[in-house]
Amino acid sequence: MRPQFISSRGNEYFCEIDEDYLTDRFNLTGLNTEVQYYQYALDLITDVFDLDCDDDMRETIEKSARHLYGLIHARYIVTTRGLAKMLDKYKKADFGKCPRVFCHSHPLLPMGQTDIPHQKPVKLYCVRCEDVYNPKSSRHAAIDGAYFGTSFHNIMFQVYPALVPPKSADRYIPRVYGFKVHASAALIRWQNTQRADMLRRLRKLEIESGFKEDVGDEDLEEEDEEEDDIELEGMEGDAMHVVG
Structure with missing residues (x-):
């Protein structure tokens, strides 16, 4: 099974585990409790599987064998032989x-x-x-x-x-017309813009923001007053136009 598994499309990351490693039960300690049909799966990996079963059963065992191979693979690739095999694959990218x-x-x-x-x-x-x-x-x-x-x-x-x-x-390095973009300065400007927009929306809804008042907030109040004046002038102009 191992050569077919390694050569299967999508399994290029795996290396072939040595037969000696698979037959040493010490290397497989604890895996029997993690894999369904463990012994049949191991027999399939080591090419000694001879159970006469239906297609559904064989498919289940093959799935368990793939899972068992993966778990053994994780142990094998940290051995001297396994590292050497993975090194060859690494060098070939x-x-x-x-x-x-x-x-x-x-x-x-x-x-x-x-x-x-x-x-x-x-x-x-x-x-x-x-x-x-x-x-x-x-x-x-x-x-x-x-x-x-x-x-x-x-x-x-x-x-x-x-x-x-x-x-x-x-x-x-981000640049604008050859000049470096100061990341922290750009971030601060963006944060201030977002905060100003949020405060402006909260004031219009008459919701207390809870932010500490600072110079920027005073500027916001002036901007809000200017916007209100512009809106009022526009409304008065429309009214005069209607009366006229």
């Missing part, structure tokens, strides 16, 4: 490349956000920018993150420290 422009297509590594199955799907980690991304393919995005675990990508770079690239100092 089998997991994809970082979409961030300033990472210059640096290879990614799969990772889980939890070690508990059926909680969160797999994500992709870039060691250069130290950020996490979603897989591009929907098939890959449906893979359980627990099949890779939360420690694998960190262990990889602990075992192979030479893989850690220098951190990119490049950052996108």
Whole structure:
């Protein structure tokens, strides 16, 4: 089953688990309580399955076998042999490349956000920018993150420290006609504008805002008075036009 599973479309993130690892029951401790039809699923993975069953039963066992393989895979890839296999795939960028422009297509590594199955799907980690991304393919995005675990990508770079690239100092700098945009100043202006609009609406509705009065509030009152004067002048003009 293993060669077929690895070669199946959507399973490119997985490496093939060694036969010796699968037959050592110590490596599978505790998994029998987490997988339905555990023994049949294991027999299917190790190609010794000989149960005569109907199609529905076999489909259920195959589903359990895929889940069992994923759980074993999470344990296997943190072993010396497993890390070496995943390293080969990493060097070939089998997991994809970082979409961030300033990472210059640096290879990614799969990772889980939890070690508990059926909680969160797999994500992709870039060691250069130290950020996490979603897989591009929907098939890959449906893979359980627990099949890779939360420690694998960190262990990889602990075992192979030479893989850690220098951190990119490049950052996108917003500019307007060549001049840098001061982010904090722009944020403050936006916040002040939003606050002023809100206070103006609350005053018109005669609702107490609860904000501490400041110079900006006095300016708002003057603006409100000017708006009221303009509205009154407009109404008087309309009235005179009607009388005339």
